[in-house]
Structure formats: structure tokens, C-alpha cells
Amino acid sequence: LLRGCTTIVYEGKPIMTPDAGAFWRICEEYSVKTLFTAPTAFRAIKKDDPEGEFFKQYDLSKLTTIFSAGERLDPPSQEWLMEKSGKPVIDHWWQTETGWGITANLRGIESMPVKLGSSTVPTPGFNVHIVDDASQTLAANEQGYITIKLPLPPG
Incomplete structure (x- = not known):
């Protein structure tokens, strides 16, 4: 919107309207880029x-x-979508309340490799940490609880 790009808002299920090809029909009909x-x-x-x-x-x-974006993109769905569409599938993690992505692969800043099961890196303004049960920061590639340190970026 900031760049004056056309935005198509699709309301409804992507299936049974009339079929599971509804998204792809719209992509073809309107020359959707993203x-x-x-x-x-x-x-x-x-x-x-x-x-x-x-x-x-x-x-x-x-x-x-x-x-x-929204909920987690599970690796099997991401793999299926990449295989069937032949397109890169980029996962983001955010919530409506945050105003923008908390973690993302920021294609317009610096594209990073797609890693299944990962929404990549924290976006500018978010101080994200993964901690254990004792709130101690964990090393890379360890599973724990996601925390966001205050202050939050404006959103």
C-alpha cells in the first residue's frame, strides 16, 4: 500500500468457492505477484x-x-506448497497486536535461505530471546520459550 501497489483482499475459504483452485484462479486472473x-x-x-x-x-x-503468517507454517505443508507451486514459500510470525512481523525473512532488506519450520530472524525493533524454564537465554538451535523484551516497537 505504501508503494501504491494494487492489493487484492480475498474473503472466504480457499476451497469450495468453487474449488481448491480459487487462489490460483485469482493469481492468474489478476497477475498476482505476491x-x-x-x-x-x-x-x-x-x-x-x-x-x-x-x-x-x-x-x-x-x-x-x-x-x-499467523499461526505456525508446518514443514510438511511448506514443502508441499513449494513443490506444487514451484515458488519460494516464506514463513513469518506475527500477531495482530504487534502491528507487523515479529520474525520474518525480510525479502526487501536481505533475503535469507528458507529453513523449514523457521520464520527466520527477528524483525527490526523486536528483541526476541529463547529461554528455558528458569528464564535463562538458550543458545542457537535449542528449543525453549519465546520471549520479547520490552520496549516493543511502535506498531
Whole structure:
């Protein structure tokens, strides 16, 4: 919106409207360059079209990147979507209350490799730490609790 780009807002299920190819039909019809939606939508599409037949019915050559945000994008869904679409699938983690992504692969700043199960790195302004049960910061590649140190960025 800040750059004056056209934005398409799609309301409704990505299946049964009329079928699991609804997103791809819109991408073809409007020459969509970037798709951004929740992982739940991709899981619903995968359930109705496990072989990805609808991808083949539409010209997705203008589509360059698929972004996911909201809840966690599980690796099997991400792998399926990358394989069937042939597009990079970038995961982000944010909440409505934060105003923007907490962690992301910021393609417009510095694209990083896609790592399944990871929404990449903290976005500027967020001081994210992974801690253990005793609130001690953990080393890289260790699982724990996600914490965000105050102050939060404006959002």
C-alpha cells in the first residue's frame, strides 16, 4: 500500500468457492505477484487437492513469492506448497497486536535461505530471546520459550 501497489483482499475459504483452485484462479486472473495468507488456507487446499492438480490449471508465471503468517507454517505443508507451486514459500510470525512481523525473512532488506519450520530472524525493533524454564537465554538451535523484551516497537 505504501508503494501504491494494487492489493487484492480475498474473503472466504480457499476451497469450495468453487474449488481448491480459487487462489490460483485469482493469481492468474489478476497477475498476482505476491500471495500472503495464513497456513490454514494452504492446509485446506492441500486436503482437497493433495496432488496439486489445480496448480497445473492456471498460469502462475507472474507469481514470484508466497508468504505465510499467523499461526505456525508446518514443514510438511511448506514443502508441499513449494513443490506444487514451484515458488519460494516464506514463513513469518506475527500477531495482530504487534502491528507487523515479529520474525520474518525480510525479502526487501536481505533475503535469507528458507529453513523449514523457521520464520527466520527477528524483525527490526523486536528483541526476541529463547529461554528455558528458569528464564535463562538458550543458545542457537535449542528449543525453549519465546520471549520479547520490552520496549516493543511502535506498531
